[in-house]
Amino acid sequence: MRIGTGETVDAARAARELGFADRELLREGLAATLLHGPGQRAVFDPVFDLYFPRATGGPDGSGSDRDELRDRLAEALAAGDQVMMARLAAEAVDGMGGYGSSPGADGFSAYQTLDRLRPQTLLARVRADLRGGSGDGSGSGSGFADRLLDDEIRARIEQFRRMVGAEARRRVAERRGADEIARRGVVPTADRVDFLFAGRDQLAELRRAVQPLARKLATRLAARRRRAARGSVDLRRTLRSSLSTGGVPMRPVLRRRRPVRPELVLLCDVSGSVSGFSDFTMLLVQALHDQFSKIRVFAFVNRLDEVTALLDHGRADPDGLGARIRAEATLTGWHGSSDYGVALGEFAERYGAAVGPRTTVFVLGDARTNMSDPNLAAVREVARRARRVYWLNPEPQDRWGTGDSAAPAYAELVEMHECRTARQLSALIARLLPV
Numbered sequence: 001m002r003i004g005t006g007e008t009v010d011a012a013r014a015a016r017e018l019g020f021a022d023r024e025l026l027r028e029g030l031a032a033t034l035l036h037g038p039g040q041r042a043v044f045d046p047v048f049d050l051y052f053p054r055a056t057g058g059p060d061g062s063g064s065d066r067d068e069l070r071d072r073l074a075e076a077l078a079a080g081d082q083v084m085m086a087r088l089a090a091e092a093v094d095g096m097g098g099y100g101s102s103p104g105a106d107g108f109s110a111y112q113t114l115d116r117l118r119p120q121t122l123l124a125r126v127r128a129d130l131r132g133g134s135g136d137g138s139g140s141g142s143g144f145a146d147r148l149l150d151d152e153i154r155a156r157i158e159q160f161r162r163m164v165g166a167e168a169r170r171r172v173a174e175r176r177g178a179d180e181i182a183r184r185g186v187v188p189t190a191d192r193v194d195f196l197f198a199g200r201d202q203l204a205e206l207r208r209a210v211q212p213l214a215r216k217l218a219t220r221l222a223a224r225r226r227r228a229a230r231g232s233v234d235l236r237r238t239l240r241s242s243l244s245t246g247g248v249p250m251r252p253v254l255r256r257r258r259p260v261r262p263e264l265v266l267l268c269d270v271s272g273s274v275s276g277f278s279d280f281t282m283l284l285v286q287a288l289h290d291q292f293s294k295i296r297v298f299a300f301v302n303r304l305d306e307v308t309a310l311l312d313h314g315r316a317d318p319d320g321l322g323a324r325i326r327a328e329a330t331l332t333g334w335h336g337s338s339d340y341g342v343a344l345g346e347f348a349e350r351y352g353a354a355v356g357p358r359t360t361v362f363v364l365g366d367a368r369t370n371m372s373d374p375n376l377a378a379v380r381e382v383a384r385r386a387r388r389v390y391w392l393n394p395e396p397q398d399r400w401g402t403g404d405s406a407a408p409a410y411a412e413l414v415e416m417h418e419c420r421t422a423r424q425l426s427a428l429i430a431r432l433l434p435v
Contacts, residue, residue, distance in 0.1 A: 001043065001189065007034050023052060039190060039205050046186045049166040050178045054086060057174070058094045066096070066116065074122050077156045078129040085156075089163035092117050097168055107175070110161075110168035117164075119157050126153050191422040195277035195394045196366075203276045206422050207283060207319060213426055214287030220430045221291050262387070263294045263358050264433075267347060269365030270325060271301045271338045277394040278364045279322045281425060285362075286311050291433070296354050302339035304346045305329040338368060340406065341375030348378040355385040360433070363391040363414070367400070367407040374406040379413050390432050392419040 014029035027048050035044055069092060076084040097113035127149060173181040190198070190205040198206070237253040266285060268278035282297055289295055299307045307325050325331075355361060361382060367374075383389045391410055393400065397418045400407035410416060417432075419425050 001035070001040055003034055010034075023054065026052065039209075043186060043189050045162075046166060046169060047182055050169060050173050050182055050186075053170045053173075054166075055090065055170075058171070059087070059090045069095070069117065070119075070122065073117070073119060073160070074125050074129065077119075077122060077126045077153065077160070080156060082159070085160050086163050086167075089160060089167045093164060093167045093171060097164075097171075108168045108171040110165040113164050113168065114161060119160055123150065123153055123157065126156075191426075193422075194420045195280070195422075196273045196420070198276055203280070204319060206280050209422070210280070210283045210287050213422075214284055217284075217426060217430055217433075218288055218291060221288070221433060262292055262360055263356065264292045264296075265354055265359055265361045265386075266295075266297045267304075267344070267361065267363045267365075268297065268299045269301070269338055269340075269343075270299045270322065270331065274338075274364075274366050274394060275322050277419070280422065281362075281364055281392070282311055283321065284425070284429065288429075288433075293358075296351075298347060298351065299325050299329055299331055300338075300343035300346075301331040302337060302342055303331050304343040304350075305331055306351070337370045338365070339372050340365065340367060340369045341373040341378070344378040344382070345375045348381045352381070352385065355382055357385075357387055359386050361386045361389045363389070363410075364394075365391075366393055366395045366405070367391070367410050367416075368404050369406045371404050374409055376409060376413060379410060383414055388432075389414040390428075391416040392425070392428065393417065394420055396420065 010033035011030050014033045015026065018025050018029045020026060027045075030048065031041065031044055035041060069088060073085070073088050075081075076088060092113050093108050093110070096116040097108040097110065099107055099109055099112060127146075130149060130153075169181055169185050172185070187193075190202040191209070193202050232254065234253045238249050238251075241251060241253055242249040264285065266282060268282060269275075270278050278299070285295060285297075295308065296306065297308045297311050298304055307329050310325055310328060311321065379389075391414050393407060393416055395405070395407070395418070399405065400411070400416075407416060417428055419428055
């Protein structure tokens with residue numbers, strides 16, 4: 001998270017006003033002054049728990065056995081007693097989460113704790129306790145009321161699971177240091193997660209961030225375009241104008257460039273785990289459509305098809321863009337694996353006219369050909385026609401050339417960049433997009 005001087009000063013003022021006696025009040029004050037959106041809360045809370053722990057060391061007294069702990073947890077969940085839930089989380093981690101046999105290898109596991117305690121199986125029991133305490137003698141209610149009650153219980157169980165995770169991280173941090181656990185044990189924000197390993201929720205969060213990111217990139221591109229429009233020094237006209245100042249070039253004369261918006265072509269591999277990377281990039285480029293005179297988008301697996309019209313419609317439904325492309329476009333032939341050679345050859349043959357001297361081409365994909373012909377001749381032909389060709393590869397660079405990867409061969413023909421996260425992508429787009 002980017003935290004500047006203004007946020008730091010505000011956080012210090014909040015801490016001075018709120019004090020350190022109420023931990024949760026301090027948490028909310030720091031979150032209000034440091035965070036820029038709700039998506040950052042998933043990072044802030046675990047880090048706060050590491051550096052402002054609820055306690056130190058293990059719980060006092062002897063631990064409870066599993067059945068007794070589950071009984072007490074069911075009572076705490078039914079009562080919504082967060083203080084008791086936090087105490088039980090500490091007891092559970094201490095009694096069920098430890099692993100290792102030597103002092104240097106000992107640690108605590110939230111997964112192991114929750115797997116042994118299984119709090120999710122207490123839903124029916126807590127529901128029965130709440131119904132019994134509500135005065136409803138029949139023990140049943142409307143379907144809508146039952147769903148509301150179940151949602152409330154699930155939320156409390158999920159809160160307990162987070163408490164167990166925080167407790168396990170705290171106990172490990174006491175042994176290894178909070179800095180190390182903050183680096184290794186806290187899930188990063190969505191823009192720092194590898195596209196190839198991003199989950200559904202993280203990809204959905206990235207799609208929601210497309211429009212704000214596009215506005216920021218559009219501002220950068222407009223500034224670059226203004227600077228580029230000033231042009232270079234016209235030496236002949238500068239010397240001529242310097243005659244009025246005795247031959248001293250006081251006022252340089254610049255060649256005025258005619259502003260011409262470039263054309264953009266995207267070739268996107270939408271197979272497998274690469275599809276999340278391609279979907280996000282397509283949405284981002286579509287959001288920047290005002291910066292270009294023309295945008296054409298092509299998707300492929302082992303066949304290639306133009307999806308420009310589908311992408312334009314996708315602005316209203318970004319979450320369903322990938323499914324709609326795979327349903328309505330012809331992307332596969334007799335097999336469903338990526339075939340870059342066939343797809344690139346089909347593009348050069350059928351859509352070669354889409355590439356001209358004003359066109360910048362972006363190829364999005366991991367360059368894994370499934371041992372098929374990479375068709376370097378097609379890439380060479382596209383590079384000859386285009387103004388520039390860039391290949392954005394979501395795999396780490398140290399994996400290029402391993403297995404069925406043809407990345408080194410393609411990189412000899414076009415400029416290839418590692419692009420694993422949304423943060424890397426935004427930096428590359430701002431730097432590589434033509435003006």
